[in-house]
Amino acid sequence: MATRRRTTQRIEVSSGRGVFMISVAAELADMHPQTLRMYEARGLIEPKRSPKGTRLYSQEDVERLRRIQEMTAELGMNLAGVERVFELELELERSQRRMEALERRAEKIRAEMEAELERVRRQFRAEIVRYVAPGPLVRAGKVPRFGLRARRGDAGDGPTAG
Amino acid sequence: MATRRRTTQRIEVSSGRGVFMISVAAELADMHPQTLRMYEARGLIEPKRSPKGTRLYSQEDVERLRRIQEMTAELGMNLAGVERVFELELELERSQRRMEALERRAEKIRAEMEAELERVRRQFRAEIVRYVAPGPLVRAGKVPRFGLRARRGDAGDGPTAG
DNA sequence: TTGCTCCTCACGTCACGTGAGGTGGC
DNA sequence: TTGCTCCTCACGTCACGTGAGGTGGC
Numbered sequence: 001m002a003t004r005r006r007t008t009q010r011i012e013v014s015s016g017r018g019v020f021m022i023s024v025a026a027e028l029a030d031m032h033p034q035t036l037r038m039y040e041a042r043g044l045i046e047p048k049r050s051p052k053g054t055r056l057y058s059q060e061d062v063e064r065l066r067r068i069q070e071m072t073a074e075l076g077m078n079l080a081g082v083e084r085v086f087e088l089e090l091e092l093e094r095s096q097r098r099m100e101a102l103e104r105r106a107e108k109i110r111a112e113m114e115a116e117l118e119r120v121r122r123q124f125r126a127e128i129v130r131y132v133a134p135g136p137l138v139r140a141g142k143v144p145r146f147g148l149r150a151r152r153g154d155a156g157d158g159p160t161a162g
Numbered sequence: 163m164a165t166r167r168r169t170t171q172r173i174e175v176s177s178g179r180g181v182f183m184i185s186v187a188a189e190l191a192d193m194h195p196q197t198l199r200m201y202e203a204r205g206l207i208e209p210k211r212s213p214k215g216t217r218l219y220s221q222e223d224v225e226r227l228r229r230i231q232e233m234t235a236e237l238g239m240n241l242a243g244v245e246r247v248f249e250l251e252l253e254l255e256r257s258q259r260r261m262e263a264l265e266r267r268a269e270k271i272r273a274e275m276e277a278e279l280e281r282v283r284r285q286f287r288a289e290i291v292r293y294v295a296p297g298p299l300v301r302a303g304k305v306p307r308f309g310l311r312a313r314r315g316d317a318g319d320g321p322t323a324g
Numbered sequence: 325t326t327g328c329t330c331c332t333c334a335c336g337t338c339a340c341g342t343g344a345g346g347t348g349g350c
Numbered sequence: 351t352t353g354c355t356c357c358t359c360a361c362g363t364c365a366c367g368t369g370a371g372g373t374g375g376c
Contacts, residue, residue, distance in 0.1 A: 079339080
């Protein structure tokens with residue numbers, strides 16, 4: 001029998017699910033429970049509620065609380081500023097997502113046109129070969145040796161001795 | 163002689179040049195002069211100085227002061243929040259400029275490839291015509307009437323009566 | 325002299341955090 | 351009963367705005 005591991009275990013929980021009651025969330029965010037209630041009253045955070053009315057904070061809620069804590073405690077911002085920063089961050093995120101979409105679209109168009117170009121070139125070569133094929137009937141000396149190659153200069157094909 | 167116009171005149175001044183002394187700038191921004199000095203001490207604004215040391219605010223400075231006024235008076239933000247918002251707005255601006263550049267670049271690539279595609283197609287048709295040209299020597303019935311057109315279906319070219 | 329500039333210091337106000345106090349259900 | 355939850359009210363602190371007070375040059 002293998003020895004039982006006694007290390008701390010992480011419990012997998014979807015990050016949006018309400019799992020922490022206020023005292024736990026407050027401790028995780030390093031805040032006073034009353035402060036959390038205040039933030040909720042100001043619309044900065046919206047924990048779920050149990051059927052009995054107890055607040056239930058999700059992992060995401062705790063992240064958000066930590067972000068608020070950072071802005072207020074470390075940067076000295078007030079709550080109005082926190083609200084505005086959240087708004088701007090949303091805008092910035094949207095802008096970056098638009099940019100990524102734009103990049104993907106541009107790449108798609110580029111690839112499509114590249115393919116089309118290749119298709120046309122291929123067809124081009126095929127057609128050249130097709131009409132050259134009959135051979136003997138075409139005037140001698142006018143026949144390019146290797147498809148397009150001969151167009152370059154139209155001169156004889158022997159090595160030009162110096 | 164035409165009548166002299168007595169309407170208010172706008173004086174053209176480059177928006178970055180220091181032109182307003184503190185009392186004027188304060189009035190334009192609807193603030194107490196002392197408040198402007200305080201903002202400067204906090205690094206929120208940096209007016210030019212005259213050789214004697216008098217503060218000289220530019221048009222841009224006044225705009226910035228108005229924006230601060232809006233954030234503090236209307237939104238209730240404190241100065242730490244104003245600083246952070248300025249930072250985020252810079253980021254957002256940069257992001258939007260990058261996006262515009264990306265858009266321009268994508269359009270340029272698209273246009274270039276479109277042109278290349280057109281060039282290859284044109285050359286394609288020219289080559290077809292060139293080899294078809296000798297006429298009588300090429301087998302009858304295999305000659306397309308209008309370059310590429312005839313490839314569609316390869317059938318007779320008369321009007322198909324119903 | 326008047327009205328501006330410069331500066332520093334100090335006070336009033338307001339937002340925010342937190343503690344107290346009282347209630348109710350496992 | 352203990353320890354949590356819920357709520358409201360109130361107080362201490364701190365940032366910010368502004369006024370006072372004293373200086374100096376057009």
